[in-house]
Amino acid sequence: MALKITVIGTGYLGATHAAAMAELGFEVLGLDVVPEKIEMLQRGEVPMYEPGLEELLAKHVAGIEGSSGRLRFTMDWAEVAEFGDVHFVCVNTPQKHGEYACDMSYVDAAFASLAPHLTGPALVVGKSTVPVGSAERLGRTLVGLAPAGEDVELAWNPEFLREGLAVQDTLHPDRIVAGVRSERAEKLLREVYATPLAEGTPFVVTDFPTAELVKTAANSFLATKISFINAMAEVCEAAGGDVVKLAEAIGYDDRIGKKFLRAGIGFGGGCLPKDIRAFMARAGELGADQALTFLREIDSINMRRRGQMVEMTREALGGGSFLGKRIAVLGATFKPDSDDVRDSPALNVAGQIHLQGGQVTVYDPKGMDNARRLFPTLAYAETAAEAVRGAHAVLHLTEWSEFRELDPAALGEAVTDRVVLDGRNALDPAVWRAAGWTYRAMGRPAA
Numbered sequence: 001m002a003l004k005i006t007v008i009g010t011g012y013l014g015a016t017h018a019a020a021m022a023e024l025g026f027e028v029l030g031l032d033v034v035p036e037k038i039e040m041l042q043r044g045e046v047p048m049y050e051p052g053l054e055e056l057l058a059k060h061v062a063g064i065e066g067s068s069g070r071l072r073f074t075m076d077w078a079e080v081a082e083f084g085d086v087h088f089v090c091v092n093t094p095q096k097h098g099e100y101a102c103d104m105s106y107v108d109a110a111f112a113s114l115a116p117h118l119t120g121p122a123l124v125v126g127k128s129t130v131p132v133g134s135a136e137r138l139g140r141t142l143v144g145l146a147p148a149g150e151d152v153e154l155a156w157n158p159e160f161l162r163e164g165l166a167v168q169d170t171l172h173p174d175r176i177v178a179g180v181r182s183e184r185a186e187k188l189l190r191e192v193y194a195t196p197l198a199e200g201t202p203f204v205v206t207d208f209p210t211a212e213l214v215k216t217a218a219n220s221f222l223a224t225k226i227s228f229i230n231a232m233a234e235v236c237e238a239a240g241g242d243v244v245k246l247a248e249a250i251g252y253d254d255r256i257g258k259k260f261l262r263a264g265i266g267f268g269g270g271c272l273p274k275d276i277r278a279f280m281a282r283a284g285e286l287g288a289d290q291a292l293t294f295l296r297e298i299d300s301i302n303m304r305r306r307g308q309m310v311e312m313t314r315e316a317l318g319g320g321s322f323l324g325k326r327i328a329v330l331g332a333t334f335k336p337d338s339d340d341v342r343d344s345p346a347l348n349v350a351g352q353i354h355l356q357g358g359q360v361t362v363y364d365p366k367g368m369d370n371a372r373r374l375f376p377t378l379a380y381a382e383t384a385a386e387a388v389r390g391a392h393a394v395l396h397l398t399e400w401s402e403f404r405e406l407d408p409a410a411l412g413e414a415v416t417d418r419v420v421l422d423g424r425n426a427l428d429p430a431v432w433r434a435a436g437w438t439y440r441a442m443g444r445p446a447a
């Protein structure tokens with residue numbers, strides 16, 4: 001008989017995982033503790049913007065005309081426990097307020113709510129990004145609280161999806177990591193992932209601590225690559241070099257590679273910044289803090305970029321105060337193809353200039369509602385053309401394709417001064433300069 005799957009937590013990770021499991025042919029029951037989310041998902045609506053996810057839900061959510069009916073949602077823990085053979089825990093682990101450590105309260109609550117209902121054999125699979133050592137502790141909690149005792153087992157199976165590409169990354173992962181303690185757990189996970197495994201996806205079997213560490217190590221490496229190129233951008237700015245050419249040239253070396261070397265205002269979002277901080281905090285608890293002191297530098301290079309963007313803007317406006325200056329900000333989300341504004345470098349830069357007296361108007365293709373909630377005091381425009389009207393400077397801070405397709409000549413008619421600052425090195429300087437704009441970018445010569 002085919003396995004039945006449950007997915008606990010329906011954020012970017014959980015909602016995508018649930019839909020992907022239904023796509024792979026399993027009967028799936030998703031759970032969340034937020035009633036509004038469940039109501040939306042039951043109608044096939046996605047509580048956030050994630051390309052392709054709505055289409056996948058429409059294909060599988062029960063009750064939608066023409067759907068497979070394999071995917072349902074509930075708020076009932078007993079129903080979830082009764083339904084599933086394999087339970088994926090996909091709740092989030094944000095940064096604790098005012099601390100580096102991550103907040104495990106949602107994970108702990110999920111285990112505490114599920115375990116007492118587990119009366120028969122089950123595999124609980126942790127997917128959330130957690131401090132190393134959590135799986136060991138949660139495994140004990142599970143066996144202690146579940147009426148089925150030792151028949152309930154834990155596995156750790158980190159997820160590497162990128163927002164904006166979540167569906168593609170979940171259906172076609174580049175590797176599957178399985179932290180397991182028994183052959184039974186490994187067999188069940190192989191069964192769940194049989195389709196990607198048949199397509200040749202590597203399956204790495206490890207112990208619990210290694211599985212947890214793979215995720216934080218991968219994110220630390222990615223953060224390090226970005227801060228490395230941003231450090232090179234700082235040196236290029238001081239020496240008159242061009243970081244875009246530099247990244248291209250070093251990227252031809254296969255050992256370095258071209259990806260994740262785009263200099264600009266740095267990384268944000270709900271993962272990289274908080275994951276490297278939580279990793280440092282956990283290493284400190286383990287007495288291994290010295291091993292990760294470099295991550296402190298990675299974090300500060302990254303945070304420094306935001307202030308440097310503000311200063312570059314000030315300089316481009318002739319120096320001095322922002323008072324009386326109109327600044328158009330294109331982009332609010334932490335990356336394109338997402339509506340996520342968590343720890344967004346773009347909004348941070350917009351907020352800093354606003355606090356210093358600049359008249360900032362923000363436009364983003366998908367992130368406006370979330371941005372308005374987070375920064376209600378900023379002004380917002382409904383289109384890029386409206387945002388730039390009367391601007392003394394245009395800041396390009398999130399590289400949506402919509403912005404690359406803008407016509408600088410037409411836009412130039414609406415602004416006060418043709419000054420554009422590219423915080424993502426994603427616009428074509430030649431095209432903007434040809435249309436009479438002063439183009440400045442991070443880590444590149446002024447002209």
Ligand code: UDX
Pocket residue numbers: 159160161162163164219222226259260261262263264265266267268269270271272334335
């Ligand atoms: C990241 C990891 O990539 C993913 O594997 C993990 O599961 C979750 O964290 P995500 O946060 O969705 O995914 O975004 P990612 O594409 O990694 O970008 C993170 C940030 O780095 C963005 O703000 C992006 O703009 C920035 N970035 C990325 C750069 O500044 N330069 C680059 O070259 C690449």
